[in-house]
Amino acid sequence: MAKLYGKDLQLMAARARLLAVDAVHTAASGHPGGSLSCMDIVTALYFNEMKVEPANPRWKDRDRFVLSKGHCAPALYSVLALRGYFPVGDLKLLRSIEGHISGHPDMQHVPGVDMSTGSLGQGLSTAVGMALAAKLKAQDHRCYALCGDGEVEEGQIWEAAMAAAKWHLDNLCVFVDVNGLQIDGRTADVMPSEPLDKKFEAFNWNVIKIDGHDFDQILSALDSARSFKGAPTAILASTVKGKGVSFMEGQAGWHGKAPNDEQFAQAKAELEAKIKELEGN
Amino acid sequence: MAGKIATRNAYGETLVELAEKYPELVVLDADLSGSTMTKFFAAAYPQRFFNCGIAECNMAGIAAGMAADGLKPFINSFAMFSTGRIYEQIRNSIAYPHLNVKVVGSHGGVSVGEDGATHQCIEDFALMRAIPGMLVCCPCDGNEMRLAVRALMDYEGPAYLRLQRLATEVFTDELEGYSFTLGKGSVLKDGSDVSIIATGLMVSKALQAAEILEAEGIHARIINIHTLKPLDDELVLKAARETGCIVTSEEHSIIGGLGSAVSELLIEKCPVPVVRHGVNDEFGRSGTAAAVLDYFDLTPEGIVRKAKYALSLKK
Numbered sequence: 001m002a003k004l005y006g007k008d009l010q011l012m013a014a015r016a017r018l019l020a021v022d023a024v025h026t027a028a029s030g031h032p033g034g035s036l037s038c039m040d041i042v043t044a045l046y047f048n049e050m051k052v053e054p055a056n057p058r059w060k061d062r063d064r065f066v067l068s069k070g071h072c073a074p075a076l077y078s079v080l081a082l083r084g085y086f087p088v089g090d091l092k093l094l095r096s097i098e099g100h101i102s103g104h105p106d107m108q109h110v111p112g113v114d115m116s117t118g119s120l121g122q123g124l125s126t127a128v129g130m131a132l133a134a135k136l137k138a139q140d141h142r143c144y145a146l147c148g149d150g151e152v153e154e155g156q157i158w159e160a161a162m163a164a165a166k167w168h169l170d171n172l173c174v175f176v177d178v179n180g181l182q183i184d185g186r187t188a189d190v191m192p193s194e195p196l197d198k199k200f201e202a203f204n205w206n207v208i209k210i211d212g213h214d215f216d217q218i219l220s221a222l223d224s225a226r227s228f229k230g231a232p233t234a235i236l237a238s239t240v241k242g243k244g245v246s247f248m249e250g251q252a253g254w255h256g257k258a259p260n261d262e263q264f265a266q267a268k269a270e271l272e273a274k275i276k277e278l279e280g281n
Numbered sequence: 282m283a284g285k286i287a288t289r290n291a292y293g294e295t296l297v298e299l300a301e302k303y304p305e306l307v308v309l310d311a312d313l314s315g316s317t318m319t320k321f322f323a324a325a326y327p328q329r330f331f332n333c334g335i336a337e338c339n340m341a342g343i344a345a346g347m348a349a350d351g352l353k354p355f356i357n358s359f360a361m362f363s364t365g366r367i368y369e370q371i372r373n374s375i376a377y378p379h380l381n382v383k384v385v386g387s388h389g390g391v392s393v394g395e396d397g398a399t400h401q402c403i404e405d406f407a408l409m410r411a412i413p414g415m416l417v418c419c420p421c422d423g424n425e426m427r428l429a430v431r432a433l434m435d436y437e438g439p440a441y442l443r444l445q446r447l448a449t450e451v452f453t454d455e456l457e458g459y460s461f462t463l464g465k466g467s468v469l470k471d472g473s474d475v476s477i478i479a480t481g482l483m484v485s486k487a488l489q490a491a492e493i494l495e496a497e498g499i500h501a502r503i504i505n506i507h508t509l510k511p512l513d514d515e516l517v518l519k520a521a522r523e524t525g526c527i528v529t530s531e532e533h534s535i536i537g538g539l540g541s542a543v544s545e546l547l548i549e550k551c552p553v554p555v556v557r558h559g560v561n562d563e564f565g566r567s568g569t570a571a572a573v574l575d576y577f578d579l580t581p582e583g584i585v586r587k588a589k590y591a592l593s594l595k596k
Contacts, residue, residue, distance in 0.1 A: 066346075107349070107378050115349060116378040122370055125339045129346020129354075132331065136307070136352070156370075159339035166334075 001083075004047040009215045011278040013043040016082055017244045018271040019091055020074035025264040027095035030103070033254040035075035037179040037212070037239040038146055042067075042079045044218045045144055054084040057111045063141050064130050066115045068123025068157075069148035069177065070104040071256065077101055077110065085112035121154025123147070124174060128164050131172035131232075142226070145174040150182030153191045158203065164232040165204035172232040173225040177212060179241035181252040200234040212237025245270055286451060289387045289444040291423035293318025295430040296355065297325045303353060303434055309344055310357045311337045317357040317387040317444070337362045341370035341382075348380035353434065359393075360386025360402035360443055368408050376412045376439045383433055384409070389419070389443040390532030391560060391577055392482060394570035401565030401573075407537020409441040410510045416440035417510040418463065419531075421484035424454040425507055428461035436463060445482055447570045452485055453505075466513040472502035475588050475595075476520035476527050480506050480539050483530040483558075483579065490584035501588060512542050514550075521551040526591040530558040530584050532574075554594035558587040 004012060017039050024030035042065075046052065050063040067076045074094065081088045086100075093099030100109040104118030114130075117123040127145035134141055147157060164172055176196060184190050193199075200207045206228045210217040218237070225233035241255070242248025245267040248259075259267055300306055300322065309331045314320040323330040333340035337358050344354035356363060363386045364371070375382045391401045409417045418433070418440060420426040426444070433440055453459050456469060469484070470491050479487040484505045491501045502524055504516060521527055527547065529540035540557030547555055560577050567573075574580060 060351075115346065116373070119369060119373040122338075122342050122374045125342020125370075126346035126349065126374055128339070129343035129348075130350055131346075132343060133347045133350035133352050136329070137350075156336075156338040156342065159334075159336035160342065162336070163333060163339055163343065167331075 006215060007278060009043055009047060011275065012047050012082060013040050014244065014271060014274045014278055016043055016075070016078040018268065018275065019078040019081065019088065021245060021259065021264065021267045021271065023074050023078065023091040023094040024258045026092050028258045029095050030074055030258055031071040031256045032074065032259070033181070033241040033248060033251070034069060034148060034177065034179065035072045036243045036245060036248065037241045038072055038177040039075045039243070040213050040215065041146060041175050041177065041218060041237055042075050044215060044222070046079045046083045048219060049222045050144065051141065054112065057085060061139065061141050064114045064127070064143045066123040066127040066145040067105050067117055068127070068145050069120065069151050070117030070123065073103065073105050076105055076113070080112040083112070086110070120151045121156040124157050124160040127172060127174065128160050128169060131164070131169040132167055134171055135167070135169070143172050147174060147176050149176055149178040149180065149193055149196065150187050150190070152176060152193050152196065161200065161203040161205065168230050169232045170229050173222070173235065174232070175235045175237050177239050178236055179239045181241045181255065183252065183255045185252050196236050204231055206231050206233040207236065208233060209236045210238070212239035213243060244274065284451065285448040286423035287445055287448040288420055288423055288426040289318045289446060291426040292385070292430055292444050293321045295427045296322045299431065299434055300326050300329070305351060305353045306434065307331065307347060307352050307354045308357065309333055309340050309354055311335055311340050311362065313358055313387070317385065319357050337367045338370045341367045342374050344382045345374040345378070345380050348382045353381055355383040355385055357385045357387065359400055360389040360405040361400055364405040364408045364441065365402060372412050376415050379414055379438055381437050382439055384439070384441045385444060386441065387444040388446045390445070390482065391565040391573045391579070392445060392447045392532060392570040394446070394573055395567055397567035398564035403534040403560045403565060404537065405441070405443060406509055406531070406533050406539065407541070410537065410542065414439060415510065416463065416508065418508050419443040419481040420507050421481055421505055422449060422453050423451045425461060429507060432461065432463045443481065447482070449482060450485065464508045464511050464513060466504050466506040466508070466516045468502060469505050470501070470503040472500035473524055474500045475591050476502040476504055476524045477530060477584060477588060478504045478506055478517065478520065478527060478539065478543055479530040480509060482532045486579070486581045487530055487584055489581035490588065493581060493585050494588055499588065499592065506539060509539055509542055512546060514546055517543055517546055518551050521547050521553045526554045526595040528556045528558055528584065528587045528591050532579055533559050535559040535561060554591050556587045556591040556594070558584055
């Protein structure tokens with residue numbers, strides 16, 4: 001598959017957003033807010049940055065991705081489906097007793113999922129392990145992880161951050177989806193995690209701050225992460241929770257709530273309009 | 282007798298012996314390599330040894346990531362921390378994805394001694410048994426430990442291995458017909474009046490208890506269970522049917538360990554009296570290993586008392 005850029009990435013992300021909201025609505029359960037905030041990042045990874053072979057999900061030389069904030073599975077699943085790992089129709093079975101699309105990423109049953117996650121704070125450590133394994137075996141694939149800015153309240157994230165710097169894992173790149181909100185409200189109120197740039201710098205990481213909805217900035221940050229040697233890179237991506245659905249944007253209440261039929265109709269109309277606009281240009 | 286050795290030492294030496302045959306073996310520790318005896322591996326294979334610092338949760342996650350990439354990680358700390366502190370990391374990052382990580386708990390039980398209750402893990406069997414798909418193993422001496430490590434190297438999937446701090450006499454190497462298979466227990470002495478099913482440190486004490494009982498005309502069958510999960514159901518059921526009462530003995534809380542595993546099986550398949558010998562529902566305490574074991578009655582005499590009680594319930 002040819003890499004996507006610019007408007008094509010925006011269009012793919014808009015389609016993925018619609019699939020994710022549709023799946024959460026159908027399941028009547030799930031986490032739309034954070035899924036929408038990280039969708040541009042996940043889309044950029046799978047449709048531009050990462051070396052992957054959807055027909056061969058366990059290809060040993062593939063780049064790895066760990067969705068450390070596993071509750072945003074609807075984002076990962078939608079992008080994996082669009083990328084061809086499994087049929088888009090399977091998304092209708094999200095969180096259902098039927099099928100294989102569990103509530104949180106399950107590497108044993110969902111093609112393309114590189115690590116089972118869901119319990120916050122643990123995914124980054126597993127990505128560190130993958131990056132270490134690659135170094136040990138002299139393999140040159142890269143490992144990516146995505147954390148939430150609420151998730152980094154977990155102490156294990158900082159244990160992993162120390163370890164990644166100790167072993168100079170320049171084949172590891174973590175995005176922090178800084179949407180400023182968590183279940184109980186503003187991250188700044190629940191447990192202030194800023195300044196994240198100074199924290200990661202103090203842990204001896206290469207730090208890049210970007211707008212997490214600007215594909216030029218996402219791709220350029222990934223380029224510089226790839227060329228940075230001797231330390232892992234943290235890309236702190238400023239995002240909007242619920243991005244792309246007007247009534248969900250910036251609302252902590254949409255962290256883990258499914259839209260009702262009426263709300264879904266509105267979300268669908270907004271996202272379809274966005275898709276149409278992007279297709280038209 | 283081959284002399285005394287702690288199972289932790291036998292473990293550490295075996296890792297080194299297996300390193301060439303298993304290039305995918307990697308060893309992780311959390312700043313306790315001098316106590317868990319991974320220091321031998323660290324010295325011999327520094328490029329395959331990863332000291333994660335005092336951060337056990339992260340160590341579990343790193344191992345999961347490594348296993349996802351085909352390595353065979355053994356993670357090490359005191360049982361208190363490698364099972365208790367990081368229970369949830371083991372459950373969700375290692376066992377749920379069924380990754381091939383061996384969780385190793387050194388300094389299991391109260392025979393840790395002087396360090397006291399904070400470091401005496403008497404819940405590790407309970408915690409690890411409760412996790413779906415987790416194998417749980419506790420060898421009884423240095424010889425059995427060497428065999429267990431070899432077997433675990435070829436076992437694909439998450440497993441827990443308990444090590445002992447205390448040096449104890451090696452005896453399984455001289456038992457006639459002794460062999461080791463994961464998931465299979467063995468009868469070390471036959472008997473028809475009562476079966477004493479023991480694990481780890483308590484196995485040799487159970488053999489001593491059998492001698493005391495024999496002198497009193499009580500014929501005890503002694504069964505060694507190194508693999509608590511999956512339990513050797515067949516062997517335990519046979520013992521229940523043939524001897525009619527059971528004593529379980531372990532250096533662990535009587536809640537959730539070997540006693541529970543045996544009881545759970547027998548209450549459904551062959552209800553006979555089961556008396557659990559172990560640490561009652563209380564924390565450990567400081568003292569020399571011998572003094573602490575005495576304090577908790579984890580002695581041959583303690584087993585004898587339980588055996589007589591089991592016999593009294595048998596009627």
